Amino acid sequence: MDKKTVATIAYLSRIALNEGNEEKITSDLENIIKFVDQLDAARVDGVEPLSNPLEKKAHTREDKVTAENRKDTFLERSPRSNEDYFLVPRVVE
Amino acid sequence: MSIQYKSIKDLSNMLLKRDISHEELIKETFSLIESNIDLNAFITLNKDSAIEKAISLDNNKVESTLSGIPIAQKDLFCTKDLRTTCGSNMLSSFVPPYSATVITNLENAGCISVGKTNMDEFAMGSSNETSFFGNVENPWGKNLVPGGSSGGSASAVSSGIVPAATGTDTGGSIRQPASLCGITGLKPTYGRISRWGMIAFASSLDQAGPMARTAEDCAILLNHMCSHDLKDTTSLDEPIPDFTEDLDKPIKGMKIGIVKEFDLSKLDNDVVKVFEDSKNHYESMGAEFVEISLPNISLSVPTYYVVAPAECSSNLSRFDGVKFGTRCDDPKNLEDLYIRTRSEGFGDEVKRRILIGSYVLSAGFYDAYYKKAQQVRRLIKNDFDNAFSQVDVIMSPTTRGAAFEAGSKGSDPIQMYLEDLFTIPANLAGLPALSLPNGFVNNKPIGLQLIGNFLEESKILQFAHNFQKTSDFHLKTPRGENIS
Numbered sequence: 001m002d003k004k005t006v007a008t009i010a011y012l013s014r015i016a017l018n019e020g021n022e023e024k025i026t027s028d029l030e031n032i033i034k035f036v037d038q039l040d041a042a043r044v045d046g047v048e049p050l051s052n053p054l055e056k057k058a059h060t061r062e063d064k065v066t067a068e069n070r071k072d073t074f075l076e077r078s079p080r081s082n083e084d085y086f087l088v089p090r091v092v093e
Numbered sequence: 094m095s096i097q098y099k100s101i102k103d104l105s106n107m108l109l110k111r112d113i114s115h116e117e118l119i120k121e122t123f124s125l126i127e128s129n130i131d132l133n134a135f136i137t138l139n140k141d142s143a144i145e146k147a148i149s150l151d152n153n154k155v156e157s158t159l160s161g162i163p164i165a166q167k168d169l170f171c172t173k174d175l176r177t178t179c180g181s182n183m184l185s186s187f188v189p190p191y192s193a194t195v196i197t198n199l200e201n202a203g204c205i206s207v208g209k210t211n212m213d214e215f216a217m218g219s220s221n222e223t224s225f226f227g228n229v230e231n232p233w234g235k236n237l238v239p240g241g242s243s244g245g246s247a248s249a250v251s252s253g254i255v256p257a258a259t260g261t262d263t264g265g266s267i268r269q270p271a272s273l274c275g276i277t278g279l280k281p282t283y284g285r286i287s288r289w290g291m292i293a294f295a296s297s298l299d300q301a302g303p304m305a306r307t308a309e310d311c312a313i314l315l316n317h318m319c320s321h322d323l324k325d326t327t328s329l330d331e332p333i334p335d336f337t338e339d340l341d342k343p344i345k346g347m348k349i350g351i352v353k354e355f356d357l358s359k360l361d362n363d364v365v366k367v368f369e370d371s372k373n374h375y376e377s378m379g380a381e382f383v384e385i386s387l388p389n390i391s392l393s394v395p396t397y398y399v400v401a402p403a404e405c406s407s408n409l410s411r412f413d414g415v416k417f418g419t420r421c422d423d424p425k426n427l428e429d430l431y432i433r434t435r436s437e438g439f440g441d442e443v444k445r446r447i448l449i450g451s452y453v454l455s456a457g458f459y460d461a462y463y464k465k466a467q468q469v470r471r472l473i474k475n476d477f478d479n480a481f482s483q484v485d486v487i488m489s490p491t492t493r494g495a496a497f498e499a500g501s502k503g504s505d506p507i508q509m510y511l512e513d514l515f516t517i518p519a520n521l522a523g524l525p526a527l528s529l530p531n532g533f534v535n536n537k538p539i540g541l542q543l544i545g546n547f548l549e550e551s552k553i554l555q556f557a558h559n560f561q562k563t564s565d566f567h568l569k570t571p572r573g574e575n576i577s
Contacts, residue, residue, distance in 0.1 A: 006448070013406065013451045014413075014428075015444050016436040025445065028506055032449055035507050036395040036462065042469045049467030050474055052297045053283045053523025058326040073190045079420035086415050089426050 001030040096121050098253035098576045101310040105158045115147040115154075115161040115205075122163040122207055125254040132230045134248040136168050137176045138208040146205050158313055160203030165249040165258040168209035169216055170196050170301070171290040179292045180212040180224040180242075183412050183419050183438035193290025194322045195259065195301050202317040210245030210258060214440045215409065216266055216294045218242050219512040220502065223442040228499050231274055232571040233537050237496040240270030240512075246304050247274040253570060257314055258304045263295050264397055265491075265516025267302045268528035272491035272540025275530045277557065277567060278304040279311045282548050283523035284329035287322035295404035296327075298397075298520045306576075307567055308529060308557035312336040315550060331548060339551045340558040345379030347556075350484035353386045355515065360493055364539065367532030368490050371541050371560070375488075378559055383484050387476040392469050393518045398510060399453050399466035400521070405443075406450025412438060445506060474522040481546040486556055488543055489515050491528040495537035515542055525550045529557045530566040538566070 006026045010017050017025060071084075080087040096104060096118060107113045113121075123140055143163070150161045171177050171189035178184045192200070200206060213223040221229040221244030229244040231237035232252040239248040243260030247270035250258050260267040262280035271278030279302045286301040293299060303314035315336045322328040351372075357365050372382065414420035414434030421437050424430035439447070453462035480487060493514060502508045519526035524544055531541035541560075545553040561567050568576040 001452075005452075009448050009451045009455065012455065013444075013447045014431040014435050015439070015447060016432050021441070024504075025441075025448065028445055029448060029452065031505070031507060032398060032445075033452070035510075036399050036453075036466075038395045039392060039399070039462070039465050039469055042389065042392055042465070042472065044465060044468035044472070047468040047471055049464055050471035051467055052327065053474065053521070054327060054329070059323065059328075059330070061323060070190065074416070077188070077190065077417045079414060079418070088415055089424050089430060091427055 001026065001033055097125055098306070098570055099256060100306050101158065101162050101256045101313055104162055104256055105160070108161050115150040116144060118161060119143050119147040119163060119205055119207065122255060126208065129252050129254055132232060132248050132252060133227050134210055134229055134245040134252070134254070135165070135208040136178055136180070136211050136226050136245070139175055139206050143205050143207050150203065155203035157202045157317070159199070159317055162204050162257060163207045163255045164199060164204040165208055165210045165246055165255045166196060166206050167243050167246050167259050167261060168212055169261055169292050170259060171292070172196055172206065172209065175209065177209065177292070178226070179216070180214040180226060181438065181440070181443070182225045185225065185419060187418055191290060194287035194320065194324065195318050196290065198317055198320055199259070204257070207255065210243070210249055212245055213242035213442070215292070215405070215443050216242040216261060216263055217405070217442050217446055219265070219269055219509050220499065221245065222499055223440055225440060231496045233275065233496060236498050237537070238273065238499050240273035240496065242266040243304065244270050247271055247276060247278070250274070250276045250304055250306060251571065256305060257310060259301060260304045261291060261299060261301050262520065263298045263401060264520050265513040267304060268491050268516050268526060268540070268542060269513060271304055271528040273496040273538070275538030275566070275569065276304060276306055277308050277311055277527065277529045278302065279315065279527040279550065279554070280519065280525065281315065281319070281550050282329070282525045284327050285550070286318050287320060287325045287328045289322055289324040293408040295401040296408060297404060298401060307561055308527070308554050309337065309340055311527065312340060312554045334551055336551050336554055339555045342555055343379065344375070344556055344559050346381065348381050348383050348484040349375060350383050350385035350480055350487040352390065352487060352489055353384050354388065354390045355489050357490070360490065361534065363534040364490060364494055367534060367539055368541070371531045374560065374564065378563065385480040385484060385487065387473070387480060387518070389469060389472040389476055390518055393473060393521060394510060394514060396466045396469045396473065396521060397517045398449070399462050400470065402446040402450035403454050403463050404450070406447045406454065409443070409447055414438070442506070470521050473518060477522045477524060486543050486545055486553055488541065491515060491540035491542040495534040495539045519544050523547065525553060527553050527557055529560060531560070532566055538569070
């Protein structure tokens with residue numbers, strides 16, 4: 001885990017590092033990764049990964065609209081919106 | 094008549110006998126919140142609506158033990174028209190347009206939500222020191238942490254402000270603060286309580302649960318918190334028993350598993366003594382002890398610190414400053430908007446976990462970390478399956494020690510992660526587990542953990558209630574009194 005790797009994953013996560021925290025974060029991540037490297041000791045050949053403790057099929061339901069249109073309710077919670085859209089800085093010049 | 098430290102059952106009886114009105118009870122609760130403001134247990138109060146609901150219940154009571162009972166809601170549950178921050182600057186002014194299913198269930202049963210409790214940011218922490226809204230104090234001592242992440246809920250119940258609170262538990266966030274604050278807290282089987290409206294941290298581990306003074310009160314709350322919810326695809330479609338039904342059944346002849354691999358010799362002698370005393374206590378009630386082996390249990394914490402950050406990095410990608418929540422000032426372009434919003438909105442621990450998650454999920458590392466952790470997760474679950482063919486419940490300390498001082502864990506995150514050594518395995522396996530007060534170390538409370546088999550909340554509640562009928566650890570207040 002070097003500074004370049006940390007910079008890459010920070011960008012993938014859309015999180016900025018700065019001079020104040022870069023070193024601390026890099027060493028923390030290094031230590032955490034070292035810590036989870038204990039998993040190397042486990043014998044897992046042929047073990048099916050467990051992604052959810054229930055191991056049940058997700059429920060399905062009929063594809064019909066149950067919610068009412070609450071466009072205004074949701075738009076008014078946006079940091080910036082007009083009457084129809086969420087607003088962000090210009091994307092296409 | 095004081096309402097402080099009263100149980101749900103006590104308050105319900107007082108209301109029934111009209112010793113107190115619903116309105117008086119709720120107003121008295123807000124007086125207690127005011128006089129305990131230094132605990133910093135609450136982020137947002139719901140005073141006007143709460144009093145309004147109390148007045149309406151005085152006129153039209155709901156037929157339920159929970160009618161009019163004040164409850165504190167962890168600030169991770171969405172509450173309609175009431176600010177929900179998740180302890181983060183990112184959501185510091187977020188007002189949800191709907192309530193979580195579990196909130197609706199409790200309110201329909203008559204509970205009155207008095208406010209939203211402080212917590213570690215996005216439930217990531219074990220000491221309530223990562224909240225954007227400041228540390229919470231443990232009522233048992235100045236500058237002591239209440240544990241986390243449900244620290245505000247634990248502190249509010251422990252100080253006797255409310256008889257009940259909601260919490261959530263991803264790696265121990267109900268049980269660890271319950272242990273450190275001297276109260277009872279239950280994490281149900283994964284899927285028992287709907288996650289709809291709970292702000293997600295690690296979706297395959299998160300589970301809501303009750304925090305209260307006694308196991309009996311937890312059972313009463315659980316009866317109303319559980320439901321099969323079509324809005325949550327992992328919500329269990331299983332019969333929901335009356336969790337109070339088996340409470341008084343004796344435990345004579347039942348078997349308690351002691352985990353061979355939990356090395357208690359590394360704990361303080363006082364902590365071990367409290368645990369041994371509880372074993373003797375159960376033995377005197379006729380329970381039998383069986384040593385069980387969970388061979389992969391030592392890999393629980395490393396497994397958790399791959400699975401939980403991976404799921405967190407994915408879940409928290411929704412906080413982009415566009416649709417809701419905080420947005421940075423004057424973004425130069427869309428990318429600047431994303432990056433600065435997230436950098437300013439999240440605290441250090443949340444950032445750390447997002448970065449770890451992005452790393453273990455990135456191309457080239459996925460198999461070595463995420464897939465491997467999921468494989469070890471199955472081995473841990475299999476270990477529990479084997480163990481439960483021999484025993485009724487599994488018992489361990491909840492925590493490695495009593496409450497510690499704020500700032501005392503230093504800046505090494507792994508020291509804090511190891512706080513959850515005993516609690517994490519139940520989350521990985523999806524099993525129900527609770528913590529109940531079982532003694533004191535240096536005048537600070539400490540908890541006993543009981544883990545149950547899949548869907549067997551009733552059994553761990555029965556074990557806990559039997560213990561509480563014959564002990565008084567849960568009746569001690571931080572002021573050194575005994576609740577009558």
